[in-house]
Amino acid sequence: MRGIDFNKDWKFYLGEPEGAHLLDTPDSKWRDIRLPHDWSVGFSFDQERGEACTGFLTGGIGWYRKRFVTKKEMANQRVILNFDGMYNRAHIYCNGKLVTFHPYGYSPVLVDVTDYLNPVGNENILAVNIDHSRYADSRWYTGSGIYRKVTLHILPPIHIPVWGMSAFTERLDGDRAYMKGQTTLCNTRGVAESLLLKIAVTDDTQHRIVEQEYNVHLLKDETKEIPFEFEIDNPNLWDVYQGNTYNLSATLMINGQVVQEKSERFGVRMIHFSPDKGFFLNGKNTLIKGVCLHHDAGCVGAAVPKDVWRRRLKMLQSCGCNAIRTAHNPMSEDFLDLCDDMGFLVQEEFFDEWDNPKDKRRNNHERTVDYITRGYTEFFKAYAKSDLQNTVKRDINHPCIIQWSIGNEIEWTYPKYNHATGFFGDDGNRYRFWKTAPHKKEVIREKVSKIPEEQDDVGKTAAKLAQWTKDMDTTRPVIANCILPSVSYENGYIDALDMVGYSYRRVMYDDCHENYPSKPIMGTENKGQWHEWKAVLDKPFISGVFLWTGIDHMGEAWVEKPWPRKGSNLGLLDLAGFPKPPYHMFKSLWTDAPHIKMFTVPLEQSLYQLDDKGHLAYKPGESWERRSWAWQEVNDYWKYQEDEPVIVEIYSNCHEVELFLNGESLGVKYLKDVEDRIFKWLVPYAHGKLVAKGKTGQEVTETYLETTGPIKAILLETDRQNISCGADDVAHITLQLMDEKGNSVRDLHTQVTFTCTGPGILLGIDNGHPDNVSDFQSDTIVTSEGRCLLIVQGSNPGEIKVQAFAETLGIASNTVSMICHKETV
Incomplete structure (x- = not known):
């Protein structure tokens, strides 16, 4: 962030101490912290009090205090504090007086404390009250506290503003x-x-x-x-x-x-969206290979060091991803700086709800909003303009941003229009992914014309938000993620937009392009399946997609199953940032370099069966054209019962793939014949080594799975040998269980305990599994797929050493070390 670092030497208290905002209130028993800080991620997961929508971590009320002296350079100047993100309902006090109230948890805010400071040489107390007692006020994990950075700006009486x-x-x-x-x-x-x-x-x-x-x-x-x-x-x-x-x-x-x-x-760059030819960057037709991302990063919660985002973005970049949709709120300035540096396209989204609330516990089934689920809606009318425009002013110079999104799936919250689509039948199936609009344009138009407008109408609110955006910036199109585009074209919503984002409506691309040809369209929330990308390749007027999601996130846990599911399991990467099977599918679709990856699953647990001719075919009710969010269950190992029929799935962009079992060829298959982009073999299991060789021209790419034995070793690896004491520097320590041959053991698990010596802080630990509800801030964990991740931060200069031990196996890992250097300013 630009400005003077104002993140050190804060004190924190979880609770409501009397006089917390006053100068003479003692705070010696408060906890010393450095911002950014998320207090919820330090809690234990709570099945009883917690809610699935926010990942079973609760909130509360917390206070932050910082003492600072009025320096000479502040005299007769404007003193401004830039808070990049506080979750949420923040009251900011200076020397006992309320300066401002900032309810939205995701927008930046400038706080002018000039008139509240004590004379030069005297001490001041800055106090911030965060009220996250409504801890289930979102449909995903939010975090709690001053979870983004704070900077200080000292401006002369005649000045260029912070965002000027x-x-x-x-x-x-x-x-x-x-x-x-x-x-x-x-x-x-x-x-x-x-x-x-x-x-x-x-x-x-x-x-x-x-x-x-x-x-x-x-x-x-x-x-x-x-x-x-x-x-x-x-x-x-x-x-x-x-x-x-x-x-x-x-x-x-x-x-x-x-x-x-x-x-x-x-940055110097030109963007253009054509209704017929898609997206152009610097005059070149470019496909948007995007993913949606939430703002948490697993075990570090919402207070995410830049190195954590850097690792995750690098992983996405390596699979060909080139775009991020910030779901469903503005991201931090640090995140956008990384996207600038790494060359990611960004759609920045402002809001998930407008005039009317969403039921946080049951998405699109708006039934109840109680105390703990009351979200931003109650502040929307008073604060939406300033929150939106502050975000645009902060981010206007980021070349990565190519679209402003004013809302996500807002239509649910204006239910009077829903039945005009024809989607809402007696069966309760609101999505109906595989059908175009049941009602034709003329029918929808007639039905909408009979619906009286209200003061809080989706079209009117969209027009206000779009205009507020354009008042700040006209160089980027205004878009929204529309779940019911067929009716949104007719009720004024899409009239306010420059282009239209489709949420799980790829089957409507052709119909809407024909009926409403003047506005560009693209997928802005898409299932991570081949059929979604195939639609882009088949239709030049579609600019691209944003897959749901790029990385698993905490919250929205009700999507698949209840406790102990703490997060959404639909990403290309898991909660620890490890690649999942769909990651390799999309790497084979989105990159040109040869790629091949193999997975296995017993036939009876798979999507397939043998047809009358003995060929593999999809089971009834299954088909690649209608695969939804969840990827099929497959294993990254070769270890089953002898002669058990096993499906071998291979994701590759190679023109041909040959499979070998213990040196014997099981045949060659060709990409041109693989309609679903999954090479498949049915193989009776035999102990040994399974090798797949992909060939494109003369180039051969190989991968293998080998039957593993018992766990004989623990391998630790670090991505950094040198870090600084800065809040953004971390080392990612990965642990993998190994057999005596040095193969990764993915089918066995054990509890491991880490020891860290030297000036290291164990920032978080996770195995990536969405059902892992062990504490993130711990030194012990049970592995998943034989692996886990530890994130280490430095506190002072010196050598940090990390080792792991599995007590039940009596096995210790190698030791990894890193040097922590003094923070550079």
């Missing part, structure tokens, strides 16, 4: 980029003033390529926008996987003296 500079690409013409920008100037000095504004642009080598000067006269209490234009020859374009950026800097001078210097990053 922007630059964007107006057009690309040959080897030249034509740019536009804007700087906001504010005069809070009380008298008119003349000043000099210097604008400069530098590239990533600090070479100055643009210099401009503007003489500006500001009246008393005036705020003025200063537009400017510039050109860049042979620009280094921001692109997918190419995080090229430039630096825009501004210098304010009064009477020859510099009063403020400010800089922002931006």
Whole structure:
């Protein structure tokens, strides 16, 4: 985050101590912490009090306090605090006085404490009350506390605001980029003033390529926008996987003296969505290979160090993913910085509910909203505009952002329109994934025309949100994730949008493109199945998809089964960031480099059976064209009963694959013949080694599974040998059980205990399984698929050593070590 780091030396108290906001209240018994901080992730999972919707972790009321001295440089200046995210209902006090109330848990807020500070040299108390007693107020895990960073900004009376500079690409013409920008100037000095504004642009080598000067006269209490234009020859374009950026800097001078210097990053890139030809980035037709992501990261909860996101994004990038949808709220500034650097396209979403609430316990079955499930809706009318526009102002310079989404599956909450679609029958099946709209456009239009408009109407609210967005930025399209597009085209909702996102409605692409051809469409929430991507390849007017989801997240646990299921199990990566079977399917679809991965499952547990001719076929009720969210159960091992019939599934983009068992060929299969993109063999189990060789031209790619023996060793590996003491630096320690041949044992599990010596903090532990409800902040865990993950953070300079021990097996792991260095500022 930009600004002065304000995250150290905080104190925290879980509860409601008397006078917590007052200067003279003692806090010696409060806990010392460093932000970001999520207190809920430190709780034990609670089956009785917790709720499946938020992952069985509860909330509560907490207080944060920070003491700081009014320094000389703060005198006669504006002192602003930037809170990037607090969950939620935050009251911010300075020296005992309430400064502001900020209810939304995901939007940034600037807090001006200038008029509340004590004189220079005196101590101040900043106190923040977080009320997350309504701990099931969302449909997914939220976290609790000041879970994102805080920065301090000291601004002169005449200044550029914290979010007061922007630059964007107006057009690309040959080897030249034509740019536009804007700087906001504010005069809070009380008298008119003349000043000099210097604008400069530098590239990533600090070479100055643009210099401009503007003489500006500001009246008393005036705020003025200063537009400017510039050109860049042979620009280094921001692109997918190419995080090229430039630096825009501004210098304010009064009477020859510099009063403020400010800089922002931006990227040079052009985006365009065509109703007929899809998405274009820098003039090149580009498929959006996207995933939806929630803001938690498993065992670290919602307070996510940048290194944790970096590892996860790298894993997604390696399978060909190039886009992220922030489901269903703004992400942190740190996350967007990473997406800029790594070249991810981003759809930033603002809200999951508008005027009317969603039932957090039962998605799209709006029945009850009680105290603990009361969410943002009660604040929406008063705060939606500022929350939305603050987010846009903060994020406008991020080249990664290509769309603003004003809402997610909002239609459920305006139920008067539902039956006009024809989807809502007596069987209660609201989704009806495999049917186009039962009612034709004319029927829906007639039914909608007879429904009286109300004060809180989906079309009216959408129009307000879209306009508030466009008041801030017109360079990106406004979109929404529509679960009922057939009626949303007719009730004014889609009229407010620049393009339309379809939520699980791929079977309606053709129908809606024909009936409403003027607006671009794409999948914005799609099942992680081959048929969803095939629809994109078959229809050039579809820009791409956002799969549900890229990574498993906590909460929404009722999607599949109750306790102990703590999270959604529908991602390409699990809660610990380990790849799952669909990850390899989409790597074979989204990347060009040869890829091959093999899984197995007993025939009777599989999707398949033998037909009358003895060939493998899908069981009745199963078909690849209608596979829904959950991936079929398959195993990453070769270990069954002798002669047991076993299905071998192989996901590969190789043109042909040959399977061998103990050196004997079981035949060759060709990708052109594999309609469902899954190579399959039925193999009687035999102890030994299963090898698959994929061939494309002369290039051969190989993978294997070998029958494993008992656990004989524990392998520890770390992704970092050097970390700093900073809050964003962590080492990921992975543990894998091994047999005597050095093969990974995936079918056996055991409890392991970690020891950490040196200045290391065990930040979180997890095995990735959605049913694991052991404490995240622990040193002990039972493995899943023979593996687990430990995340370690450094507290002070020195050597950190980590080892694991399985007491029941009497086996210790190797020791991994890393050097923790002093934090660099």
